[in-house]
Amino acid sequence: MVITSEGNVIIDTGMPSHPGMTNIPEHKELLDQASDNPVTHIIASHAHADHFANADAWLDDNPNAKVIAHWEFVHNQEYLKDLLPFQMPRNHIFYPNDVPNLPRTGYKLLKKVLPQIEPDVLVDNGQTYKFSQGGVDFIVYPTPGAEGSDGVSVWLPQHKILFTGDLFGHIFGMWPNFSTMRGERARYPRPYIDSLNLVLELEPEMLIPSHFYPIMGKAFIRSITEKTRDAVAYVDEAVVDGMNDGKDVYQLMKEIQLPDDLKLNEVHGKVSWGVKSIWESYSSMFHLNSANEMYPVPVSDIYDDVYGLIGAPEKILVKAEALIASGELEQALHLIEIMNIAEPENKKAIQIKINILDKMLVRSEGANHHEKMFLSRLIDKEKERL
Numbered sequence: 001m002v003i004t005s006e007g008n009v010i011i012d013t014g015m016p017s018h019p020g021m022t023n024i025p026e027h028k029e030l031l032d033q034a035s036d037n038p039v040t041h042i043i044a045s046h047a048h049a050d051h052f053a054n055a056d057a058w059l060d061d062n063p064n065a066k067v068i069a070h071w072e073f074v075h076n077q078e079y080l081k082d083l084l085p086f087q088m089p090r091n092h093i094f095y096p097n098d099v100p101n102l103p104r105t106g107y108k109l110l111k112k113v114l115p116q117i118e119p120d121v122l123v124d125n126g127q128t129y130k131f132s133q134g135g136v137d138f139i140v141y142p143t144p145g146a147e148g149s150d151g152v153s154v155w156l157p158q159h160k161i162l163f164t165g166d167l168f169g170h171i172f173g174m175w176p177n178f179s180t181m182r183g184e185r186a187r188y189p190r191p192y193i194d195s196l197n198l199v200l201e202l203e204p205e206m207l208i209p210s211h212f213y214p215i216m217g218k219a220f221i222r223s224i225t226e227k228t229r230d231a232v233a234y235v236d237e238a239v240v241d242g243m244n245d246g247k248d249v250y251q252l253m254k255e256i257q258l259p260d261d262l263k264l265n266e267v268h269g270k271v272s273w274g275v276k277s278i279w280e281s282y283s284s285m286f287h288l289n290s291a292n293e294m295y296p297v298p299v300s301d302i303y304d305d306v307y308g309l310i311g312a313p314e315k316i317l318v319k320a321e322a323l324i325a326s327g328e329l330e331q332a333l334h335l336i337e338i339m340n341i342a343e344p345e346n347k348k349a350i351q352i353k354i355n356i357l358d359k360m361l362v363r364s365e366g367a368n369h370h371e372k373m374f375l376s377r378l379i380d381k382e383k384e385r386l
């Protein structure tokens with residue numbers, strides 16, 4: 001909340017309260033205690049519900065407040081709400097303390113009550129929206145970034161403060177999460193680079209993101225922003241060069257690494273995932289490796305046949321354990337999953353799968369939140385089966 005003598009401006013509103021979810025509206029109560037001035041503007045940094053879904057509470061108290069968002073906000077808000085029963089169980093895997101564990105019917109009910117907002121002002125790419133009140137100038141810039149194509153940032157030029165929403169993701173200085181494991185539209189590298197160049201052009205002395213703490217210091221902000229921009233540009237260029245050289249996506253996922261001076265925290269996204277996301281955002285889901293890419297028949301549909309041809313399950317188990325011993329965990333997992341489908345109750349196969357996933361988790365060192373949570377969830381599911 002930015003307090004001015006002529007009213008206050010709210011940048012992101014938090015979530016409404018729903019059964020089983022964090023009671024975030026106390027954040028509004030705290031801001032109300034800080035100032036009881038009327039709210040003149042509500043700015044939604046992007047269409048994730050934790051950033052806008054409590055707007056109604058503010059609008060109930062301030063019906064004349066103007067709501068500002070990116071022009072893509074409206075349909076991003078719609079598709080995310082439409083897919084809520086699909087996405088929420090996936091979100092629960094990664095954020096079990098924040099997302100309720102409901103049956104699918106419960107998520108469908110939640111979909112009906114999750115609020116949507118209708119912005120009064122939509123800011124398109126290449127545009128800005130400016131207003132002043134109480135001697136404070138506000139400039140709303142479109143900044144598509146690490147959390148979607150509909151990002152906006154709010155610049156206070158007199159104060160050299162930039163409210164960035166999730167432009168940098170959840171952690172300042174992290175590799176951007178171009179393709180989320182929970183399942184959303186891909187985020188594109190080149191508009192993101194343009195957004196980072198805007199930050200450099202503005203030369204802020206403070207960044208206020210929507211999660212965690214303010215980032216202080218003009219030189220520090222410039223340094224990390226330049227590093228993030230150059231890292232993204234490096235990987236984008238490497239993917240394009242690799243595609244033009246005829247390399248497939250899996251080869252590039254293995255090969256492309258950031259140089260030491262551009263390495264970023266990989267707490268949410270990973271460079272290898274970014275490589276795949278960039279590849280597919282440029283070339284679509286078709287890799288032209290097999291005609292079966294065109295048809296609705298996954299390779300797992302022939303696992304029973306493969307298993308029957310092998311003849312003896314011990315051969316699969318022995319080979320899987322040999323691959324584990326040589327550190328080829330992905331190959332071992334591919335192999336043991338044949339067994340898991342052909343003989344789903346085979347305890348030895350389930351134990352081997354748990355061993356593979358355990359070793360993957362140890363190898364990851366828990367550095368990436370999504371990798372850690374997904375592997376942990378898979379391990380728990382296999383233990384339940386056992």
